Amino acid sequence: MSPTPTPQQQRSRETRRSLLDAALTILTREGLRGTSVSAVAAEAGVSRGAAQHHFPTRDALIEATVTQFYADLTQQLRTAVAQLPPGPGGAPVSDVVTLVVESFSSGSFRAALHVWSAAAGPEGELRDLIVAADTRFAREVYQLLAITLDADLTDRHTRRLLRTTIDLARGLGLGAVLVDNTEHRVTTTATWTAILDAGITRNG
């Protein structure tokens, strides 16, 4: 790849990105069933031919959309965590827990639920992709939690509390798919923050 993309390469990347954004929008709104290459092309304002140049099949489109979704989620979380005020014992626990919980409750997580549902269905193909992407994301969240909280990972209880944070965030995220549970999320985040803060061992 050349260091500076040509205008044509640049346009091609933009088209790809707008197709992925459109696919996520449709996936969130209508589920996997309503997500076709032509519907996505229409949503993105791209010709069907151009869309098929990037994604010859619906599966290729869904796969790229899921991958991009998790990559974006990871990037957003990293950026947000990097902006937290550093403290002597790491960032404030409540801020970190809030960021993690909210990353599992974003509007786009509804898209993830649709994909999960499809992955749990008879077509096992998507399943490996989702499991791998979700495992990678959980590992990333775990490491971000450990670093920002300055957690001592040689301590077994600390490791378990960090993992439990992710399970809890996932449960709250699932709850957020059907109803607005914002108030409940805030309360539960506060409850869990106190438990985590008191329970983990910190380095140094």
Place this chain on the structure above:
Amino acid sequence: MSPTPTPQQQRSRETRRSLLDAALTILTREGLRGTSVSAVAAEAGVSRGAAQHHFPTRDALIEATVTQFYADLTQQLRTAVAQLPPGPGGAPVSDVVTLVVESFSSGSFRAALHVWSAAAGPEGELRDLIVAADTRFAREVYQLLAITLDADLTDRHTRRLLRTTIDLARGLGLGAVLVDNTEHRVTTTATWTAILDAGITRNG
């Protein structure tokens, strides 16, 4: 309704029940998309006409299946909790937490995920049904937890810990849909049991 059902009424109830069981099997295995009245009739070994007598539409069938699923889940949990050894401070916390976590991780919860995904989709009709059934189930679990643990519900922190148990169980259940997370569930249940046991206030 007569106190003793006639043989015909009895047969009709059995047919209805076997249709609902077959619908849950198909829903779990193939998702909402593969669940039709005729597929369910075939799975149950019932004629299509007889199936349509009980469930004139696919929506009616899905609705009854979801309702029955939550009713069975509630009944199973109640029965299991009733069999726990009673102690001076209520049943052992680990037993109760395990029962709750496992009720959200049953194989049939995959069916629930499919229905949730559909409910989060463009057809909002199923949504109210699921939200109501799920809210009822969560309330039931909360009350079972409170009673068996002899929890003091006037204490705010205790109420929050009971609710967090449900969020965590839901997160672990979602994790169980795609991979076998049994070992992780056992560890997390133990971690949470210790937190809950130390954190709740008990009556008397």
